[in-house]
Amino acid sequence: MISPIPPAILFIFGAFVIPFLRGKALSIYLLSLPVLGFINFINLPEGVHYSINFLEYKLIVVKVDKISIFFGYIYHIITFIALLYSLHVKEPAQHIASIVYSGAALGVVFAGDLFTLFIFWEMMAFSAFYLIWASRTKESYTAGLRYLLVHIVGGLFLLFGVVIRYFETGSLSFGYIGLDGLSSWLIFLGFGINCAFPGLHAWLPDAYPKTTPTGGVFMWTFTTKTAIYVLARAFPGEEILIWIGAIMTVFPIFFAVIENDLRKVLSYSLINQLGYMVTGIGIGTQLSLNGTFSHVFCHILYKALLVMSMGAVIYRTGKIKCTDLGGLYKSMPLTALFCIIGAASISAFPLFSGFVSKSMVVEASAIEGLVPIWFMLTFASVGVLEHAGIKVPYYAFFAHDSGIRTKESPLHMLIAMGITAFLCIFIGVMPSFLYSLLPYPVNFEPYTASHIVSTTQLLLAGILAYVLLMKAGVFPEEMRATNLDLDWFYRKGAQAFVWFINNPGSHIMQRLNTIFFIKIPNFLGWFTKNPLLAVKILIDSIILVFSIPEKREKIKARLRAEKLKYPGDPLLPISVGVLVLWSIFFLLLYLIIYYTRGYM
């Protein structure tokens, strides 16, 4: 038995074999890589492995405990499913990006120190970015750039936080941080951008709907859930997270109601689901953290199922908007069935996976007596039912018949969706399997009569409301539209900035340019040719201004003579070039700062 290697390394290096493989060999390789990874992963014993000394720092590449093992399971499972789903993709670069992306996410999950974490964190951003670009549309091009910019900014927050923290504590080890002081807030913000905290979320509904159908399965899984992982490790029980999470569950559901693009609906739905997890981290009890982790597991599966079914719709029809779709159950019955299973799971119907995980977080909020939070979470559950439970399957597969007749999804997609659908139901029916993987002991029974009846009432009454609103004709119809979100500020803001630079900006810059790079250097150049005479000319010019009228002619004549004579016989026979002059200026400035620093 060879000793296990870091899961991230296996995936990342494994990805670079892909360009040398074609056809069947490639398919077999893609499917066996996550299996190999899984075998390697379950052989990783708990504890610290692969600590390296890098310069003066001690880096821990792999640290295994119950929480990282839990994420390891679901990440390997979903990588297998997502690769199975993307077997038809011919472009090797997409497979490489996907696998590096999963590998980087695993790298974060097993990182024992903040530096290793940061490296894999950035690797995730860049590989995910490629999955957006791979769509090769104009929209995906610009959205990809925005995605990268936002995540680079987030990465910088994280990096600054890590550096400052290192100087404060002298340690890079990654564990509980807690909110105190600048460095922890910077790290918190860095994590928060990837977790789509309200206000920092706009990149998500902007970029995710533009990924490739297959890349979407990876996108909807890794970046955000890895952010949940790091938050759960570094900031459990941080009260502000309760409110951040609760707001995240509520605000996206309004956007999801009016959105036309079904993958954008699923993006808002993702933020909503992350909200439950963040709230669970904020409450910070064993029950709520278990709730967060089990929700991560269930959510990755049912959200992947929904994203895969929508990806199959794009793959077959090239369309994804409510206004273009409808009646697809006639040609894609199995895809429709899998989508409904995903929808029932996310809505948390009894016997489906969402029911056994979401109820833990909601119950944890009730046990802690958090009345407003409990109401927000329960209200948001109705919102989930509306957009993910009803809207996604209904507008794609039922509603009015769009007349589109196509083929059922290809076999490998159906198998991928079938496995996921099976897992959603399996976890819903047999929650003990999932609970046994959780890091804390589970003392929670989802299937009490009280739970079942209250949830069923809530959901069925919601559906009744939907039916009645539809029949009354007051349900808002789907419209072709762009619905603004906070990305407006940087998308329109960037346009305004460019306009400013091109118009008044360039004028001002031109003036500044003339002053700083032409006039001042010219003057100084002239001055250094013969400083003594130059000062004389200056003095004479001043005297001229204040002189009495009788003497004025005489002074003028003298000035003229001096200017004519200039530079004359300089005392210092050196003329200083512009560049040297500026260098001297900045050196002088540096010297002044250096010496005055001690006194400040």
Place this chain on the structure above:
Amino acid sequence: MKRYFFDSPKNVKIFFAVFYLFLVFSLIAEFFIHKHIYFPWENYPFFYASFGFVAFVFLIMVSKHILRPLVKRREDYYSD
């Protein structure tokens, strides 16, 4: 033309009948179970059903009449 499952009004009727049956069943079931509650209002009869219904209508109305007028722009608004 081929007729599919929901093309037949009879099937649609059956579908809704099953739905209403489940709904009524879940409402009646409330009186035959032991309620495990954390908040006093959970004891009111049909609390969850009423909450679900009202919340749904509220969500739709706010989205339709407040959010949509605020954020809706033409489809090529960003034109990028």
